[in-house]
Amino acid sequence: MDRFKIEGGRPLQGAVQISGAKNAALPALAATLLTSEPVHLQNIPRVRDIITMAKLLAHMRCNVTSPDIPPSEFTIQAETISHAEAPYELVKTMRASVLVLGPLVARTGYARVSLPGGCAIGARPIDIHIQALEKLGAKISVEHGYVEARAKRLRGAEFRFPKITVTGTENVLTAAVLAEGETLLENCALEPEVTDLAELLIKMGARIEGLGTSTLRVRGVQRLHGATHEIIPDRIETGTFLIAGAITGGDLHLQNCAPEHLRAVIEKLKSCGVEIRCEANSLRVKAAKKLVAADVDTEEYPGFATDMQAQFMALATQAQGVSRIRETIFENRFLHAVEMLRMGANIAIDGNLAVVTGPSKLSGAPVTASDLRASAGLVLAGLVADNTTWIDRVYHIDRGYERIEEKLRSLGARITRVGTGDRDE
Numbered sequence: 001m002d003r004f005k006i007e008g009g010r011p012l013q014g015a016v017q018i019s020g021a022k023n024a025a026l027p028a029l030a031a032t033l034l035t036s037e038p039v040h041l042q043n044i045p046r047v048r049d050i051i052t053m054a055k056l057l058a059h060m061r062c063n064v065t066s067p068d069i070p071p072s073e074f075t076i077q078a079e080t081i082s083h084a085e086a087p088y089e090l091v092k093t094m095r096a097s098v099l100v101l102g103p104l105v106a107r108t109g110y111a112r113v114s115l116p117g118g119c120a121i122g123a124r125p126i127d128i129h130i131q132a133l134e135k136l137g138a139k140i141s142v143e144h145g146y147v148e149a150r151a152k153r154l155r156g157a158e159f160r161f162p163k164i165t166v167t168g169t170e171n172v173l174t175a176a177v178l179a180e181g182e183t184l185l186e187n188c189a190l191e192p193e194v195t196d197l198a199e200l201l202i203k204m205g206a207r208i209e210g211l212g213t214s215t216l217r218v219r220g221v222q223r224l225h226g227a228t229h230e231i232i233p234d235r236i237e238t239g240t241f242l243i244a245g246a247i248t249g250g251d252l253h254l255q256n257c258a259p260e261h262l263r264a265v266i267e268k269l270k271s272c273g274v275e276i277r278c279e280a281n282s283l284r285v286k287a288a289k290k291l292v293a294a295d296v297d298t299e300e301y302p303g304f305a306t307d308m309q310a311q312f313m314a315l316a317t318q319a320q321g322v323s324r325i326r327e328t329i330f331e332n333r334f335l336h337a338v339e340m341l342r343m344g345a346n347i348a349i350d351g352n353l354a355v356v357t358g359p360s361k362l363s364g365a366p367v368t369a370s371d372l373r374a375s376a377g378l379v380l381a382g383l384v385a386d387n388t389t390w391i392d393r394v395y396h397i398d399r400g401y402e403r404i405e406e407k408l409r410s411l412g413a414r415i416t417r418v419g420t421g422d423r424d425e
């Protein structure tokens with residue numbers, strides 16, 4: 001298992017390229033199951049979750065090809081699907097595997113997908129995905145840890161999501177596009193990744209109205225065809241680098257990003273005193289003259305993303321005053337706080353509220369990453385801590401950040417990856 005060794009205290013300077021969005025690429029890859037023709041996807045981030053999804057598609061006998069290794073482009077052709085199944089071995093390593101449920105049942109009339117268990121940040125059930133697919137006429141049973149869905153052909157229906165769910169909206173949308181008749185989906189997630197998926201589906205021949213709104217109207221078609229699509233930039237990687245610039249007192253130029261997808265994060269950082277300049281597809285971040293505390297409630301898009309909460313907490317430890325951070329999306333997403341406490345942060349947790357009093361002088365310590373974004377928060381804390389921070393279990397960060405240590409090093413950070421077999425440097 002690899003670890004990161006970070007020697008903090010260096011302002012980051014320079015330009016960094018933002019990768020494609022993992023959470024847009026995953027549903028796009030699943031959507032390739034909807035057609036027998038090739039779908040070409042570009043700007044795919046080179047991260048572990050993408051490899052897992054590619055393995056899952058290959059398991060179903062899809063033809064997965066890529067011109068480069070590791071791949072940043074994929075052509076996928078699901079000419080025939082002989083195993084309409086997502087096995088436990090793959091789903092347990094990545095719960096987004098559940099995104100194949102909708103496309104599989106819509107295209108083949110059958111899907112067998114392992115039920116994802118809980119994960120470090122919460123229980124994360126998929127009951128709403130199931131309810132919506134049942135509304136579209138799928139017969140669903142849950143047995144032996146697997147969801148089995150059957151339908152000769154799905155039928156259009158009206159469904160109001162009782163709670164906003166990102167992958168739920170994506171799963172149901174990718175089912176409805178091949179259903180017979182019209183589907184009206186209300187209270188849909190507004191995340192840019194949902195809109196990016198809808199844009200790919202439209203290129204494949206789907207008829208969807210209401211993109212970017214909470215009501216999606218889908219007129220089902222008999223079949224979809226191949227398409228070429230470029231995945232949007234990763235807004236969470238962008239936000240993480242914004243905070244890396246701000247927290248280290250640096251000056252960074254983030255290229256190939258989509259500032260319009262980060263309005264809430266940018267506004268919040270500005271309210272902390274961080275200087276940010278937006279251009280069409282780039283951002284410039286400069287250190288605050290004085291970093292001041294701010295309160296944050298995580299919310300669905302366009303609110304402040306839960307996937308930026310751990311990184312913001314790292315920043316709050318360096319800000320003057322009291323920041324109250326309320327996590328409203330997941331029930332257990334403060335595991336990084338306990339590790340930050342070990343580095344000298346002043347954080348009090350009360351249920352879903354973290355009260356951070358700053359600034360604290362962080363000191364390097366061995367810490368353990370519990371999930372993807374928690375790892376990013378710990379890396380940011382390590383970049384400002386004195387002495388050496390060791391972060392264990394960085395496989396979490398490899399799931400969603402492309403070569404983060406190389407990108408940070410190119411900006412002047414002292415961060416190295418140390419394998420268990422390697423000698424410490």
Ligand code: EPZ
Pocket residue numbers: 023026096122123124125126127128129130163164165166167168193306307329330331372373400
């Ligand atoms: C997506 O997860 C993202 N994953 C997550 O990113 C992100 O944190 C989350 O949305 C919220 O923005 C992908 O896009 C692959 P939800 P998802 O369904 O879709 C409850 C990362 O770090 N719920 O929107 O699984 C659920 O428990 C990851 O990249 C139900 O109760 O999240 C949660 O409290 C982590 N029943 C809330 O809804 C359901 O059937 C929102 O979850 C579905 C969800």
